[in-house]
Amino acid sequence: MEKMFDLLVDCPLFRGISSTEIEQLLKNNVYQLKHYRKGDLVAVHDDEITALQIVLMGSVKGEMPDLSGRVIKIEDIEAPRPLAVAFLFGQQNRFPVDLVANDEVKILRIAKPDVLLLFQQNKRFLTNYLNAISNRTQFLTRKLFFLSFRTIREKIAFYLAEQMKLQNSSVIILSQPQREMAELFGVARPSLARGFAELEDEGFIEVDRREIKILNKEGLISIAGR
């Protein structure tokens, strides 16, 4: 049981709060523990969300159900992270996806009214929660923005211009594999590789796997358009 509080120290919602403080906050038994085995349904699409849920052990995958039986995997949530923080509040308190246990899973549940009490008792927990939702929104905003570009070339050009600023260099090291970047852009992985290859052929950049050298910054920016 002690282990649980140690696990929570690494959870974004409890960042900056010591294990003993966490123990004190939760000591009034305001929580439940749930166990799931591999393949178990942790929650079903449209289930009502009445409690904050934190994955303590194992990982859970979000899936969209398909009428023909197939499923589309949306994302993985690994311990020690919370589930659906942005759906505990707001108008639609229902799971947007199915949640399935990837392996043996332990989940901590704290009912919504108790979460509000925790907010009052610990300011850090509150700001952590606000940060968690906000980060989610920021991630989605960014993703939507990327999808708003018409062509893959534009997405790449914009991404590189952005990274040039961030890394403050004309040689950029990509932090993600192409597969993940393609996912962020909402395009197929080989299409992304082709995009890079085309920009290289046209003399805008020089590509060596994860290392991108910007040869024509102005040209690149004019491709991105914005």
Place this chain on the structure above:
Amino acid sequence: MEKMFDLLVDCPLFRGISSTEIEQLLKNNVYQLKHYRKGDLVAVHDDEITALQIVLMGSVKGEMPDLSGRVIKIEDIEAPRPLAVAFLFGQQNRFPVDLVANDEVKILRIAKPDVLLLFQQNKRFLTNYLNAISNRTQFLTRKLFFLSFRTIREKIAFYLAEQMKLQNSSVIILSQPQREMAELFGVARPSLARGFAELEDEGFIEVDRREIKILNKEGLISIAGR
């Protein structure tokens, strides 16, 4: 000045809080008022966000700057609504867009530390704020979900399935012209028309301008996939 508190009663962040309570909460002078004229820049892309800002009068538009001088309008925020609630917390405390006054605009500013104090002083304000961010996230999740469909057929099919529920009928009246719907979907107008025509050829629907009759609901849903 009294008018301000009355205006705030209609702001989602102060919902359920009376004008006099709002006055009490804000009486310690923890706020600033800013005036802008039509066309004034309220905030610039990448400006740091250190305060909660609420539009009290007029409206503000979010725009993405273009290097060639053009701008792309993202959205309008009208009084009495807050600006960028999801960017006051989280990792990226910077405006994602330029904000330009549409007309004469009054904006209320409350510094971030004071916002946190308000959270402690008034539980309703806190839950309102949580709801505001959460609703934003939910909206974006939905929009992203919509854009995540690969083909136009899938978008149309999903849209129609949704409208069937909303209008509770197997005959759907489209409320927008194709041009606007195409914009929402992020596709070209003739491509959208072609999408409808194809679904008609295949016997899923019957199209008569704005009136769509669903002939094969199950088939349509299986096209949408999810």
Place this chain on the structure above:
DNA sequence: TCGTGTTTGTAACATTTGATACAAATTAAG
């Protein structure tokens, strides 16, 4: 060192979409 799994770079081909153009149907305004 070797094998195994992952990542990257390409290629060929089919599919989807965008761009453009135009006619017919509809609506709005006079």
Place this chain on the structure above:
DNA sequence: CTTAATTTGTATCAAATGTTACAAACACGA
């Protein structure tokens, strides 16, 4: 009723992307 503007339905063609497949480079652990 007439005319003009808007909306819809189509067609054609080019461009962009997805799909599938495979080989080479790389990373990592046994």
